[in-house]
Amino acid sequence: MDDKDRGAPPDLAPPKGTTDLLPPESWRVSRLARLAMDTFAGAGYGPVDTPIFEHTEIFERGVGATSEVVGKQMYTFTDRGGRSLTLRPELTAPVVRAVLAANLQRGPLPVKLAYAGPMFRQERPQKGRYRQFYQVGIEAMGSALPAVDAEVIEIGSRFLASAGVETTLLLNSIGHVDSSCRTGYLKLLVEYLEEQRDRLAPVDAERVHTNPLRVFDSKEEATRAALEGAPYITDHLCDDCAKHFESVRALLEDLGVGYELEPRLVRGLDYYTRTAFEFVDAGGQQGKAARLGSQNAFGGGGRYDGLAESLGGDALPGIGFALGLDRILIGAGGGPDDDVAGGPVNAYVVAIGAAAARPALSLATRLRASGLGVDLDLMGRSVKGQMKDAARSGARWAVILGDAEIASGESTLRDLTSGAESRVALEDLAGLLAP
């Protein structure tokens, strides 16, 4: 087959809104994900993995058909069996599904799970917003006590701090679905918005009936002005929700977690009840555009006491959060720690002369088997080239093997930091190189 028959060469760029993660950037991502999972594990949250795709219904019923995410951002396709499947746009609904599927709600509670992985949403990509993006998060299911809210929020805030981003925690309660609580409040809100109708921006006027709470999210000047006298949900919570919210706040203060009350905070997914929170960028008000772009949230979460039932399962209250790894990396910037972005290679085996190539490979292999991080030349480089490659690999030691060394069962060990060299018996190498 000649070139003509092959047609146009394939486009090697990854699909729009996606990216190939390669070293050194990929090291930062995997390190951050590990830090997250370790932090979560330290509070009793075990790893959970669910499929990359789910039955579309899980998101329609779980996340809510009126939400923006389900309405127009999902990657939905039909498989060969005629099933409608969707690439996961978030992981709370799938995790709750998995818990119900395994009947974990009948075992010891709470069920505490943590995850890290890719999510998918079809939106116009820009800085900090991609079609495939990485999230870490936790879910605690089975307890409606305010203590869980406090634990979850504290873990998120502590992880973000250790990841090197400065955040402000915005906190709100949006009550539960009942005429004495949110439903009742919504009537008041709609009434108020109706009165202000001509002052609202057109986009927001449309939302008054479809999703009135979301009007609070508006960035339109006109709408913001019109909202000045709007009733806040926190003033209309039922007694139980008000008490719950009060406890959460008291516990956060106990734990030394600072927060700002934000009565206009409304999250985009329909399943949230009571506590809702968001971690927004606090590092440099002016430099915001240069940091997260038009995005300002590292992540957020909240309680979802009705989610399990809307998926058709037993009642199972829960709370969790999701954080965007991509955004955290942007917000943390490239710290000084990132210079040593390489892998954990401690030693580099240098072969001098053709006769040393085979012994070098087997020495490297033996050292690796004993648990050391070892690399060597696979390009047939000159000695000078190998030394250069050794320096580049980030290794502390060069283990040099030439005819003289082989003859005496030794190697020349060079400290690449100081340049000091010494002869070392091969059998002593592993011990000397151990960190």
Place this chain on the structure above:
RNA sequence: GCGAUCGUAGCUCAGCAUGGUUAGAGCACCUGGUUGUGGUCCAGGAUGUCGCCGGUUCGAAUCCGGUCGGUCGCCCCA
């Protein structure tokens, strides 16, 4: 999904308003100076379908149209 803006070596960019011989720089890469030694220095070398397709022209990186992609804004969120 809508609007704006950008797209030249691996990377960061110059060149483009006034189209015209082999398209440049720095960094990175490779080789040599040092027949068995890196990080400094010196000398040399390789590298581009000027995003892609088409149009105007004797001639296009340069002008025009379309398209794809990045970035920014809207929307929404992680």
